[in-house]
Amino acid sequence: MRCHEARHFLYAFADGELDVKDNLEVLAHLNMCPACAERVNVEHRLRERLRTIFGQEQAPPWLADRVRARIGTHRTRAGSLAIRLGPALLAAAALALVAWVWMQARPDAEVLAGPDMLDNPSRPVRAADLAACFERGHQKCAAVGPSHHLAGLSRDLPTLEAELSSDLGIPVLAPDWREEQLRFMSACRCGVPGGLRGAHLVYDKLTHVQRVSLYSLHPGGPFDRFSPAVIKEKPYLVAHAEEMSLIAWRGPEADYVLCVPGPHGQDAELVVRLIDPLRVALSQWGPLGGEALAAATGGRGWAALRESPFAPVLAVIPLGNQWPTRRPDR
Amino acid sequence: MAGSRRATFEQLALPHLDAMYRVARRLAGSQAEAEDLVQEACYRALRSFDGFELRAYGVKPWLLRILHNVFYSHREREGRQPSLLDDVDFDCFSGELEPPSLETWPEALPDWDDFDEEIKAAVQDLAPEYRTVLLLWAFEGMQYKEIAAVCQCAVGTVMSRLYRARQQLSQRLAGYARERNVTQGRTST
Numbered sequence: 001m002r003c004h005e006a007r008h009f010l011y012a013f014a015d016g017e018l019d020v021k022d023n024l025e026v027l028a029h030l031n032m033c034p035a036c037a038e039r040v041n042v043e044h045r046l047r048e049r050l051r052t053i054f055g056q057e058q059a060p061p062w063l064a065d066r067v068r069a070r071i072g073t074h075r076t077r078a079g080s081l082a083i084r085l086g087p088a089l090l091a092a093a094a095l096a097l098v099a100w101v102w103m104q105a106r107p108d109a110e111v112l113a114g115p116d117m118l119d120n121p122s123r124p125v126r127a128a129d130l131a132a133c134f135e136r137g138h139q140k141c142a143a144v145g146p147s148h149h150l151a152g153l154s155r156d157l158p159t160l161e162a163e164l165s166s167d168l169g170i171p172v173l174a175p176d177w178r179e180e181q182l183r184f185m186s187a188c189r190c191g192v193p194g195g196l197r198g199a200h201l202v203y204d205k206l207t208h209v210q211r212v213s214l215y216s217l218h219p220g221g222p223f224d225r226f227s228p229a230v231i232k233e234k235p236y237l238v239a240h241a242e243e244m245s246l247i248a249w250r251g252p253e254a255d256y257v258l259c260v261p262g263p264h265g266q267d268a269e270l271v272v273r274l275i276d277p278l279r280v281a282l283s284q285w286g287p288l289g290g291e292a293l294a295a296a297t298g299g300r301g302w303a304a305l306r307e308s309p310f311a312p313v314l315a316v317i318p319l320g321n322q323w324p325t326r327r328p329d330r
Numbered sequence: 331m332a333g334s335r336r337a338t339f340e341q342l343a344l345p346h347l348d349a350m351y352r353v354a355r356r357l358a359g360s361q362a363e364a365e366d367l368v369q370e371a372c373y374r375a376l377r378s379f380d381g382f383e384l385r386a387y388g389v390k391p392w393l394l395r396i397l398h399n400v401f402y403s404h405r406e407r408e409g410r411q412p413s414l415l416d417d418v419d420f421d422c423f424s425g426e427l428e429p430p431s432l433e434t435w436p437e438a439l440p441d442w443d444d445f446d447e448e449i450k451a452a453v454q455d456l457a458p459e460y461r462t463v464l465l466l467w468a469f470e471g472m473q474y475k476e477i478a479a480v481c482q483c484a485v486g487t488v489m490s491r492l493y494r495a496r497q498q499l500s501q502r503l504a505g506y507a508r509e510r511n512v513t514q515g516r517t518s519t
């Protein structure tokens with residue numbers, strides 16, 4: 001075998017992919033030809049170098065937990081649904097899933113996050129309904145991953161904020177929460193049925209298996225559908241869903257909903273820290289802002305909040321020297 | 331029952347999380363996207379776990395195949411379908427299979443120690459189809475048949491993609507070496 005013949009086989013030889021006969025013939029040539037032997041060595045070294053550079057890369061330590069959470073959620077929900085619902089309802093659920101997948105597959109699809117409950121004017125909307133609505137929206141959008149990010153939208157947060165605000169005609173919030181170990185993941189123009197439109201930003205929480213969502217919504221949605229008596233009294237709402245807590249508040253031109261992992265204010269400190277950069281919006285609530293925070297943090301009570309390291313956050317709210325006397329609403 | 335199925339799946343799949351992440355990280359544009367690809371691949375793998383048969387190569391090629399499919403379906407959904415390359419069948423181009431001439435390879439290059447960044451950049455610049463086979467071949471030490479199972483293509487296609495990936499990599503690295511004046515001619519018989 002000569003060089004020009006041997007070189008047809010050199011890659012396969014270097015990769016150990018030749019049959020015995022061809023292997024022996026190439027080997028015989030390499031014993032006589034230092035140049036071709038060197039060529040094989042170069043291939044070995046290249047492969048070894050590639051393995052050294054990239055092959056030692058390990059999955060981040062939290063990824064296994066996230067995978068377990070992802071497949072665990074799948075199992076638990078499917079299992080409990082199968083038990084609770086009959087085959088007919090499962091078929092309906094499958095149809096709904098197909099419809100949702102179809103929505104996802106549409107180019108520039110707007111993800112419809114909410115349940116039917118918001119479309120039925122005769123049914124009173126409870127805080128738990130609203131929480132469930134936003135939890136579902138959050139879970140769906142977070143599960144889509146980076147594909148949730150609408151094509152054409154910037155990934156630079158200040159630019160994104162300007163783009164979405166201009167598109168939607170409301171002041172959209174797109175805070176940078178990297179200091180809170182939350183990495184911006186995606187943004188989409190999501191809403192809920194019933195004409196509610198807005199923007200949905202999803203953040204990746206590095207240290208936990210769940211994610212954080214921030215909705216900026218056109219006014220006239222969840223708050224106006226919520227009990228009018230309550231909303232007149234308080235421009236905010238705190239509710240707890242199965243796996244999340246949410247705090248929603250009304251700004252001058254838009255409604256905002258922050259969904260955080262952990263039921264019943266489990267991640268109270270995170271809630272306070274996340275709200276901190278949004279304190280301009282909070283300060284517009286007056287004393288009720290403090291009350292909302294207390295409720296969002298799991299009803300720990302004013303004393304606990306006042307003595308917590310997050311007291312300075314509350315200080316920006318114009319409470320004067322008086323803490324509200326009303327008990328936080330759970 | 332479902333718990334035991336999931337436990338079995340975790341036992342088989344989680345040891346390959348690093349491998350899945352490595353491949354995902356090189357395919358995806360960011361760490362976040364890579365993590366999502368892995369999570370979605372595991373989720374889909376569990377869903378189809380009942381139909382999985384433990385074959386000669388084990389569970390890794392199966393998981394990587396699902397990961398590969400998830401990557402392409404994400405790209406398709408985002409309207410960023412990777413360009414389908416000229417997938418020449420092995421038989422059509424076997425005449426080109428010679429490695430690049432050694433004359434183009436400088437003496438100091440084979441140690442590669444000073445070229446990590448260049449190698450990373452060159453790998454990242456490869457088309458996704460070429461990058462995939464190179465990743466599986468180099469990082470995961472897979473045989474052509476295993477790579478073919480992951481990419482769901484013929485072994486000849488794997489060879490052609492790997493050949494082109496190596497060629498492009500070699501050309502890029504030789505270029506870097508020339509820029510650094512690390513050159514020396516070689517001869518062959």
